[in-house]
Amino acid sequence: MFERILVAVDGSEGSRKALRLASNLQQTCGSELLILTVFRHHSLLEASMSMVRPDDPESLDDSMRSYAKEVAEEAKVIAAEVGASNVRAFVKAGQPARTIVRFGEEHKADLIIVGSRGQGDVQGFLLGSVSHKVTSLASIPVMVV
Amino acid sequence: MFERILVAVDGSEGSRKALRLASNLQQTCGSELLILTVFRHHSLLEASMSMVRPDDPESLDDSMRSYAKEVAEEAKVIAAEVGASNVRAFVKAGQPARTIVRFGEEHKADLIIVGSRGQGDVQGFLLGSVSHKVTSLASIPVMVV
Numbered sequence: 531m532f533e534r535i536l537v538a539v540d541g542s543e544g545s546r547k548a549l550r551l552a553s554n555l556q557q558t559c560g561s562e563l564l565i566l567t568v569f570r571h572h573s574l575l576e577a578s579m580s581m582v583r584p585d586d587p588e589s590l591d592d593s594m595r596s597y598a599k600e601v602a603e604e605a606k607v608i609a610a611e612v613g614a615s616n617v618r619a620f621v622k623a624g625q626p627a628r629t630i631v632r633f634g635e636e637h638k639a640d641l642i643i644v645g646s647r648g649q650g651d652v653q654g655f656l657l658g659s660v661s662h663k664v665t666s667l668a669s670i671p672v673m674v675v
Numbered sequence: 676m677f678e679r680i681l682v683a684v685d686g687s688e689g690s691r692k693a694l695r696l697a698s699n700l701q702q703t704c705g706s707e708l709l710i711l712t713v714f715r716h717h718s719l720l721e722a723s724m725s726m727v728r729p730d731d732p733e734s735l736d737d738s739m740r741s742y743a744k745e746v747a748e749e750a751k752v753i754a755a756e757v758g759a760s761n762v763r764a765f766v767k768a769g770q771p772a773r774t775i776v777r778f779g780e781e782h783k784a785d786l787i788i789v790g791s792r793g794q795g796d797v798q799g800f801l802l803g804s805v806s807h808k809v810t811s812l813a814s815i816p817v818m819v820v
Contacts, residue, residue, distance in 0.1 A: 531699050531703045555676060558703060646810065662807055662811075665810065665819045671696060672818070672819050673819075674819070
């Protein structure tokens with residue numbers, strides 16, 4: 531019933547749980563599964579680090595992109611282990627929630643799956659702020675796992 | 676893959692959309708489908724109506740329960756029209772989000788489906804406050820439609 535499922539992963543345990551559920555649902559529905567890892571540009575990261583200014587913003591960007599690629603690759607391995615097929619993985623830079631929703635629109639996904647709490651969501655404090663933003667912004671169904 | 680899906684309906688167009696998706700997913704997964712309509716007790720309603728105090732709180736409770744039953748019955752008809760089977764409908768009084776989550780736990784649901792915006796969620800203002808609360812409170816996956 532879902533033709534194209536988008537699952538967002540960030541390397542957190544919550545996002546791995548979301549990925550496993552997405553991989554099972556992919557098989558049940560015979561969908562295509564798109565895996566997306568979003569990393570923040572140094573400018574966005576800087577804004578969240580108050581007075582800290584990295585010496586070399588470009589190399590910081592490279593490190594974050596490289597880490598995001600590792601997360602996406604690990605996600606492909608996990609999806610295959612769970613038995614998913616028809617899987618593609620992507621890496622994008624930007625604000626997590628907006629980037630996930632925009633990517634879903636561009637790729638005509640009909641379901642977005644996210645972990646309830648990802649990296650950077652301090653337990654009990656920001657409580658899944660990315661997943662909340664995604665459900666607010668998306669015009670398609672969003673599953674919070 | 677989902678054994679027992681709980682869908683919350685309140686008579687809004689958003690919740691009907693959630694119900695139709697839940698009914699399709701029920702068939703894809705061969706799940707049991709539980710439909711729940713929650714109405715507020717007069718004491719909760721009073722609190723949200725500032726100075727207005729109903730003359731006869733008990734008859735107000737009866738009216739709300741009766742309306743909730745109609746919504747639940749209509750939901751069963753819609754689910755059947757979409758082709759769902761193995762469907763049961765329930766009516767409960769209480770705070771919507773907490774009551775939905777507690778009902779899901781008690782009935783061992785493994786997925787909750789809610790509309791992104793229900794009755795009482797003023798468009799663009801409270802923006803799906805019930806669905807946000809459900810995703811925050813639930814320990815099982817929640818799909819916001």
